[in-house]
Amino acid sequence: MQAKTASPGYRALVLAMLLLVYTFNFLDRQILGILAQPIKLDLGLSDTQLGALGGIAFALLYSTLGIPLALLADRTSRSWVITASLTVWSGFTALCGLATGFWQFFLFRLGVGVGEAGGVAPSYAIIADYFPPQSRARALAIYSLGIPVGLAGGALLGGYIAQNINWRVAFIAVGLAGVVIAPIFRLVVREPKRETAADGVSAPARVPLSAVFPILAAKPSFWLMSFAAGFSSMCGYGLAFWIPSVLIRHFGFDLITTSQYVGSLLLIGGTLGVFGGGWLADRMGPRDRGNYAKLPAVAWLITVPLFGAALWSTSPMLAWFFFLIPNGLNILWLGPVTTAVQNLVPPHMRATASASFLFINNLIGLGAGSWVMGAMSDAMTARYGDNALRYATMLALGFYLIAALLMLLAVKPLRRDWVEV
Known part of the structure; x- marks a missing residue:
């Protein structure tokens, strides 16, 4: 299949299938966050242990296997690697519903990370092959x-x-659904021929790291954007994992109310933020390549006071409005930064370049975010009780400020480092 001759309809179908797989990628991650409290009570876990399940248990192999699986995808078939990855991580998600203790749960989460390691970087590369440079940021934003x-x-x-059955059934149902989708994805998404990628650049079959x-x-x-994204993700993933527990402890929400509250924020704010980031990048990036870094930096600087106001609020309704805007701004970086990373190397190296970026981003962000917040919460519980977790999340907002500074420092180097294709 020659990507540059694919019809607009088929390109849209490919993007839709990649989006569906990526949705399951994050559905499997977030389900642990919303179920943290019933899991904690059932298995007798601490906040530190819960944070480890949401962070290092998943990120350890997810980060380290991302590069070798991306190399495999660049050398063989990206669509086959994504298909196998979806099957593996969905299977282990289902097994999480059978866990009877911390270490068994930890091992199953390691398995989820193994599978998800092979999903994102090859998807970035397929999108870069199917979509031309002038629409690539929007395509990556839609994927995101x-x-x-x-x-x-x-x-x-x-x-x-x-709420209606139990937390174990939730894991099993979501995991089995992903296993069913995997073969459908492989039948629909055809591998583009490397020598006739969308940029018209010949690509060797093997690309060593x-x-x-x-x-x-x-x-x-590369380094500045990777570490900036890592510090941003450290706070973003941590908040995504712990905000449901904060709402339950601070406002006394039940599980259904919490899921509706969090789900509406993520769906409305997150969707607008991700797509808005891609749209702005496609408009502003061609004028100045440094805007691909400048946009996220500005967004993170605005995010900090708004998240702080939401966490400090005593009114659930007022907190919802304060939460809404930063739930979009904190992930606005996805379209601009992933596009920029794709353009630091020649086309045939994109999956490996993306995996190198994701290794740094995820090892810092996924590995440390939820665990650091959980550890801070446990450390402050004796003094602050149920408010300890809320204070821990507020302190963690400082990571966004570090991220913004690093991304601003990346503006000038990005202009020099960009590879025009």
Whole structure:
């Protein structure tokens, strides 16, 4: 299948299937966050242990296997790698519903991470092959809608199933649904021929990491954007995991109310933020490549006071409005930054370049975010009781400020490092 000759309708279908898979990627992550309180009570876990399940248990192999699986995708078939990954992570998600203790749950979450490691970077590369540069940021932003849609779906489905049946059935149902979708994805999404990718650039069949990483390592913008995204994700993933528990402890919500409250915020705010980031990047990026870094920095600076006001509020309705805007701004970076990373290397190295970026981003963000907030909560519980978790999340907002500073420092280097294709 030659990507550059694919019809607009088929390109849209490919993007829709990738979006569906990415939605399950985040649905499987968020379901643990919405079910944290019933799991904590059932298995007798601490906030630190819950944070570890949401963070390092998932991120350890998710981050480290991302690069070798991306290399495999660049050398073989990206669509096959995504199909196998979806099957593996969905299977382990279902197994989480059978866990009887912390370490068994930890091992199953490791398995979820193994599967999800092979999903994102190959998807970025397929999108870059099918969509031309002038519409690539919007296509990547549409793909990234899987984050808010998946997070919202995880909150709503997980909360509803757990409230009406139990938390174990929620994991099993969501996991089995992903297993069913995997073969359908493979039948629909055809692998584009590398030598006739959308950019018209010939690509060798094998791309060793030794050929890709030196190109990235020599570019300051890669390091600055990767660590900026990592610190942002550290707070973003941590908040996504812990906000449901904050609402239950602070406002006394039941599970259904919490899932509806969180789901509406993620779906409305997150969708507008992700798509808005891609639209702005496609409009502003061609004028100045530095705008791909500048846009996220400004968004994170606005995010901090709004999240702080929401967490400090004593009114659920007022808190909802304060939460809404930063739920979009905190992930506005996805379209601009993923597009920028794609353009730091030649086309045939994109999956590996994306995986290198995701390794840093996820090891910091996913690995540490929820665990750090949970550990801070446990440390402050003796003094602040049920408010300890809320104070821990407020302190963690400082990571957004670090992210904004690093991204502003990336503006000038990005202009020099950009590869025009």
